Amino acid sequence: MPSSGVSEDSYSVLSCFLEHGSQVVHRSMGILPLKKVTIINHFRLLKLKEMFNSKFGSTPKFYVRAPGRVNIIGEHIDYCGYSVLPMAVEQDMLIAVGPVKTQTLQLANTDPLYPDFSTTANNICIDKTQPLWHNYFLCGFKGIQEHFGLTQLPGMNCLVDGNIPPSSGLSSSSALVCCAGLVTLTVLGMRLSKVELAEICAKSERYIGTEGGGMDQSISFLAEEGTAKLIEFSPLRATDVKLPSGAVFVIANSCVEMNKAATSHFNVRVMECRLAAKVLAKHKGLQWDKVLRLEEVQSELGISLEEMLLVTEDALHAEPYSREEICKCLGISLEELRTQILSPNTQGELTFKLYQRAKHVYSEAARVLQFKQVCEAAPDNAVQLLGELMNQSHRSCRDMYECSCPELDQLVDICRKFGAKGSRLTGAGWGGCTVSLVPADTLSSFLASVHEAYYQGNMSRLAREKHSLFATKPGGGALVFLEA
Structure with missing residues (x-):
């Protein structure tokens, strides 16, 4: 964002002539300098404009872009209150928008797999039982x-174009929610800070039924080109983390799709962490009924993450807890457990693994801080140290959090075999992508070897490899722009 005359912490409608990209025009502040816009491919934009005109019979008034992300380390801990370390990727959601005088919201997608959708702008209903693509837009809008x-919102025509592989763990769904939130804000002519937008979009994505923590939305808005971010919560803030220059991050898609809103896997883990927090709090004599997150237990006790691991060893057992045992521990009824603690799609669960989930969360939270410290200290063996932290993270995700799958484990092993210093699943898991730390001077041979070992010979994987195996660098965050 421009630094002269416009706050870097808030959004307004920007105007970029992408072909030349030399100026930004703010509606009320005149002309401001801006570096050449290279985030959006010009031909992609022209194609989107032409498709919009063909679909709606008019020209878009503005465009909104929100990136996907790769989480370098810190998996399944944001909803427990702990810091994470993601970066935005270059892949994104791009929406062409034309406000209309009616109160009708019309959504279309450049991908024919996603059908058109139309509804009134003033009666938004989101079906949690079917996570259809348009429902993610409705989350941000609502x-x-x-x-x-x-109560009265203007209508609009929107054409969505995304190049983030769906259900890959690169946050395509959250990017669409963020894009929709920024679209709606722009149509209304209102302003919010990036932090406010991130918090609103994190909350609103839960309309789809997923009890997420806010990492995806935060990095989508707060990302800056060239740097990863340590994202902290309560309050939400982002700190630059300079990654080592001698290595690159490579994303590899297992080609196993996992839509976290379509199953209960994700929410079961959220509830297991919530229950672990309550049982740990009760064990330590805290006001457990007010506790929702594992971080709150640590904060109340005022001890280190390493000490929390010892508390976990002392207070929880490795065998799964039945609903009845949890009720006995907390002194509540089954009905109170079901209706006051569990989410709707986890109320039928019979057992919960509290020890394993808490062990993962506290150890993973410590790894995030260690990762940042290594990046700051930049020792000669930084790449090796960071790689080992990533490897530890994957083992914990696989064994303690049980959110991996055979294909992800195979892909991680392949990446390490051919030179990755560290490799781990990224995103929710149960499919999706791995992220690997690879020495820059071995990148070409690494990509060729992984291609041959994982994709070649498997026609399904090979057909998708163009968007499944690539090096990436930290990209910029969401933005709004007009065509001059």
Whole structure:
């Protein structure tokens, strides 16, 4: 964002002529300098404009872009209150928008797999039982509507173009939620800070039924080109983390799709962490009924993450807890457990693994801080140290959190075999992508070897490899722009 005359912490409608990209025009502040815009491919934009005109019979008034992300380390701990370390990727969601005078919201997608959708802008209903693509847009739309307490919203035509592989763990769904939130804010002509937008979109994505923690939305708005971010919560803030120059991060898609809103896997883990927090709090004599997150237990006790691991060893057992045992521990009824603690799609679960989930969360939270410290200290063996932390993370995700799958484990092993210093699943897991730390001078041979070992010979994987195996660098965050 421009630094002269416009706050870097807030969004307004920007105007970029992408072919030349030399100026930004703010609606009320005149012309401001901006580096050449290279985030959006010009031909992609022209194609989107032409498709919009063909679909709606008009020209888009503005465009919104929100990136996907890769989480370098810190898996399944944001919803427990702990810091994570992601970076935005160059792949993104791009939406062409044309406000209309009617109160009709019309959504279309450049991918024919995703059918058109139309609804009134003032009666948004989101079906949690079917995580269809348009429901993610509705989440962002409804989030802005409810934040401002609006009952009458203008309609709009929107054409969505995404190049983030779906259900790959690169946060395509959250990017769409963020894009929709920024679209709605822009149509309304209102302003919010990046932090406010991130928090609204994190909250509103839960309309789809997923009890996420806010990492994906935060990095989508707060990302800056060239740097990863340590994202902290309560309050939300982002700190630059300079990654080692002698290595690159490579994303490899297992080609196993996992839509976290379509199953209960994700929410079961959230509830297991919530229950672990409550049982740990009760064990330590805290006011357990007010506790929701594992970080709150540590904060209340005022001890280190390493000490929390010892508390976990002392207070929890490795065997799964039945619902009845949890109720006995907390002194509540089965009905109170079901209706006051568990989410709707986890109320039928019979057992919960509290020890394993808490062990993962506390150890993973410590790895995030260690990763940042190594990046800051930049010792000669930084790449080796960071790689080992990533390897530890994957083992914990696989064994303690049980969110891996055979294909992800195979892909991680292949990446390490051919030179990755560290490799781990990224995103929710149960499919999706790995992220690997690879010495820059071995990148070409690494990509060729992984291609041959994992993709070649498997026609399904090979057909998708163009968007499945690539090196990436930290990209920029969400933005709005007009065509001059």
